[in-house]
Amino acid sequence: MSGVNFARPAQTATGTLRTSGTPFAPSRAARELGLKRREFDLAVHLGCVRTVPDEGGGGRRVGRDEIDRLRNDAHFPDTLRERVRAVGTADGAKLMDVTPTRFTRLARLGLVTPVNFYLNRYRAVVWLYLADELRQFAAGKDTAPLLTGRTTRSLRNQLEAGLDLRPRNWRGRQLGFLLRPADDPWARAAVVASFLDPAQVAEIVNDPYERAYLNRFRPERPAYGVPGSPAARLAERIMTADDPDEIGWLRADLAGTLAEARDHRPAPRPGPEQARASYEETEQEHVGHLPQQQERRPEVSVQSGASERTRGLLSRLRGRNPRPARDRERAARV
Structure with missing residues (x-):
């Protein structure tokens, strides 16, 4: 069966540019290059536009030197647009x-x-x-x-x-696009996991803290309609592996990249004090929402009031001061 080669692309250095001044955000870089945002994203995936890491941790940006390099082309912007058409x-x-x-x-x-x-x-x-x-x-x-x-x-x-093979080949190509700039082992594992059904991921990554850590690096998927709509569900099926061979390859690759990520850096997990505080807070929220306890409180108050009224009535029947009766009983015992 013909298909795309799922071999992992070689890791290439995408952040080696020396820039003068603050790099451009993707939206600004797209305007500087005369590209639509989807065209710009494709240009980055294809390596036509080189990016640098954002020092503030906000994704990747385009250096001013890179913008100048592309704009100095004699046929700009036609050459760049044709490469991403x-x-x-x-x-x-x-x-x-x-x-x-x-x-x-x-x-x-x-x-x-x-x-x-x-x-x-x-x-x-x-x-x-x-x-x-x-x-x-x-x-x-x-x-x-x-x-x-x-x-x-x-x-x-x-x-x-x-x-x-169109959906599978598109997924294979997209996988390569996303793996290329991923320089962290957890980020690479998250990219692979993003093409598998969550149930498949849970079978391989059975630690909930590791799954939560993977989600932090999970690449953002493009939106196709309102979440839960027929269009969104159709797009989700296209972006999720469904071929048995493809699933088997992705599962094996996820297990391998996950082992590399664990050796590189374990997934963070809460300490004893954090875990205890989280447990107590959860218990308090749970107890506070118990309807039975909320219903029992007024019952206890009513019973208590009834008991006080009963004792007061007996006292009036025996006389306003029940103490003489107790004195007579004490004298009889003596």
């Missing part, structure tokens, strides 16, 4: 000079890999492909027969069986 099926078929049907077959077979996707107003998935990669595919000598020749019987059988 993504097209759908119709435009991709035109670039490769094939029919949209053949283009879709090539994509389902994993021969061309999407770089992004979005959901249209009908909640249909629209896959996007790098225009530059499609041109290279069409110009290749080895791939030329795939554009004009008849699809082999084995490939047709796979297509008829419902093969569609």
